[in-house]
Amino acid sequence: MPGKIKILYIDDEPNNLTGFKASFRIDYQVFTALDTTEAEIILEKHPDIHVIFCDQRMPVKTGVEFFGEMRSRFPLPVRILLTAYTDIESVIDAINHGHIFRYVKKPWNDADIMSAIEEANKFYISNSLLTVKNEELKIAYNELDKFAYSVSHDIRGPLSGILGAINVAANLNSVTEMKEMLALMEKSVKKLDVFILSMHDYYTLQRGELQLTEIDMNYLVAGMQDMYKVYANAHQISFTAEVNQQEPFRCDAFILKLILNNLLSNAFKYQRKELDNKRVALRIEVSRGTATFWVADNGIGIPRHHTEEIFTLFFRATSQEAGSGFGLYNVKDALIKLNGDIKVDSVLGEGTTFTITIPNK
Amino acid sequence: MKHRFIVIDDSELDCFIAEKMIKHTIENEQVIAFTEAARALEYITQQGAVTDQPKAILLLDVLMPVVSGFDFVEAFEQLPPDVQRSYLLVALTSTMNKNDLSRISGYKSVKHLLDKPITAEALLALLGEIDATAGEPLAGSL
Incomplete structure (x- = not known):
């Protein structure tokens, strides 16, 4: 102390x-x-x-x-x-x-007083810790409640949808209708899968300890480009990446990829479908002990009054695409672990830019 | 007496299922589905009061992002009484906790509850309920 x-x-x-x-x-x-x-x-x-x-x-x-x-x-x-x-x-x-x-x-005698002070101080500290832990527990319980409720809804939702589809199958007359329904069922299953993966990320973030390695930003970016290439082409979205790494950077690779993946997949997902020049841009700069990442898109944007809430667990600002509700929460959580920071700049109907800063470990 | 149906559910799959269930179970073609409650509200407002047909049955999912079933009902109850009288609200319930369940059934305009996934039996039972209570006088409502 x-x-x-x-x-x-x-x-x-x-x-x-x-x-x-x-x-x-x-x-x-x-x-x-x-x-x-x-x-x-x-x-x-x-x-x-x-x-x-x-x-x-x-x-x-x-x-x-x-x-x-x-x-x-x-x-x-x-x-x-x-x-x-x-x-x-x-x-x-x-x-x-x-x-x-x-x-x-x-x-x-002085010794008695001093030993009394030391004993008393230990007592004081353990009591304060107790109060702090109680507060933390209260928060954790609240989160658990919210979590249990949302999880049961978000897992049961797709599953009961599929059950309903199976019920309906008995009544379908044409193969076209059946195929239409199967395509919708596939969407449900994928949504469920994404949700479970995000939940897994959530837990990994909660429990894991940092594993620091040297990060080569060019290599990281190449991996991202590989991952999104197919989707980008299929949806006519241009994906540009720029790296300016002036010094070595140590960080937890898993957490870094989690952050970038969540932001990039959002950028690709929340596009304005009719737009001709859809784009997602990633820029990374490492200098003077800090790595800065910009993930920008010209998609649907986020309403101004939601820019704080989007980081809340299970908050959805749009019904356009199915999000798991975990993504940005996980990003925020990850950044807390890395002592980093995130800023959102968005105009509804025009696009969004997320700026992340992470100090070198 | 053929009721018109409107389905509001953020899941495309659930809308599809509701549509098919209705069409095949009661052989009813008049089903309109919305995945966004806001769009449905626009539609209802535009349609205005419908007096020459039986009430349209509105199947409403409760837990939806952006505009939830709760938000929808609250907006619905602000509409002029004769518009409200053209619709019969049925809340679609699924994995809802007690608080949400009692909250949605607490709304005056929510007349019935239906569990998801919708089954043929449940749909027929609901229609039986609706047609049975249809003969009751409207004194004191809305």
């Missing part, structure tokens, strides 16, 4: 405050307060105080009372009581009710 641990000491005797500060200000950032009101002001200003020492015998209220009261307002700092008196009953009571973590006898 960067910086010194912040601790607060409350005591009605100024000499004690001075003595405490003098002893510990080198190792810790020490705040002091003469009374509980002053203490609360300091706690408001410094919510990252980890440990609070409080004297038990004070004029307005005892340390135990103070801790019991402020606990709900300031739940995070760990509470330690300083007591010279054998006020054992109330101290034990306080410990048992969780109002205080432990007590230290007055007059203290």
Whole structure:
């Protein structure tokens, strides 16, 4: 943890405050307060105080009372009581009710205080981690719910379609109709396959660790061109690629290909069918420790108010082509893993450009 | 009494199936399919109120991208009452959770539910239901 641990000491005797500060200000950032009101002001200003020492015998209220009261307002700092008196009953009571973590006898010796601080700090850190983990779990559960719902719909959908088609087959009279239906069934099956593959990518991204290798952008691009050549020709889409790699670049090849594939397949899919000069352009530049990728198309574009939402799981901005709903989510996820970034520039009806930046590892 | 049918489903295959099922089960040729709810709304708005024929039965898929079945029903209920009276909304349900199911059946204009994939038996049962309730007075509706 960067910086010194912040601790607060409350005591009605100024000499004690001075003595405490003098002893510990080198190792810790020490705040002091003469009374509980002053203490609360300091706690408001410094919510990252980890440990609070409080004297038990004070004029307005005892340390135990103070801790019991402020606990709900300031739940995070760990509470330690300083007591010279054998006020054992109330101290034990306080410990048992969780109002205080432990007590230290007055007059203290430095070693006792320091070990109390270290123990208290460990407790503080594990509690904070717990809170963080709880938040993460909540998010994960929410995602799981959304996921389970969408998955059952997106998997069952095509399957029940095919079942329905089989039912209808009994009623079809002509081979032409049958062929028409078979073509539609094929589309369903492919859609299902794409979905399952994307889901597989999703899981791989979640679990996997980065495997860094040197990337030759020209080689990467050649692979992409190979992959999309047939589709591009069949649909009269021109596919251009430009590479400017000025230095070696290390990255996870699987994740990089996942990102580019998702963006390229979208670019090819969401074209304006009637357009004569349909094109998809890929440009890569590696210089000064960063790789920048531009994937541009002159297709249907994305409505302005959706440019944030398209990265949400299962969000679809168009019903024109069947997307799995995973693609851009996976891209965003992948970029988080690589510490990269993505920007969308799109005009509805004119085209879209995605700009990706990834730092060299 | 031949009902006209309109099918709204984002899956081409499901539209095809619905069409074929209707044509072969009830020998009815009047089926129009839309894969986009927005297009269907345009069509209905253009058609206006239809008074010289029995109501058109509208099979509506609920879970669709961009304009969902929910969006469609909400827009539909904004149309003039005599246009609404020309249609009978049937929601196509499939793998829907309880919330979505109760939400779609909560709409006033959604009169029936039909499970996907549509089978001949389910279609005939639906028509039986529709024709049975057709004789009831319209007092208090719309």
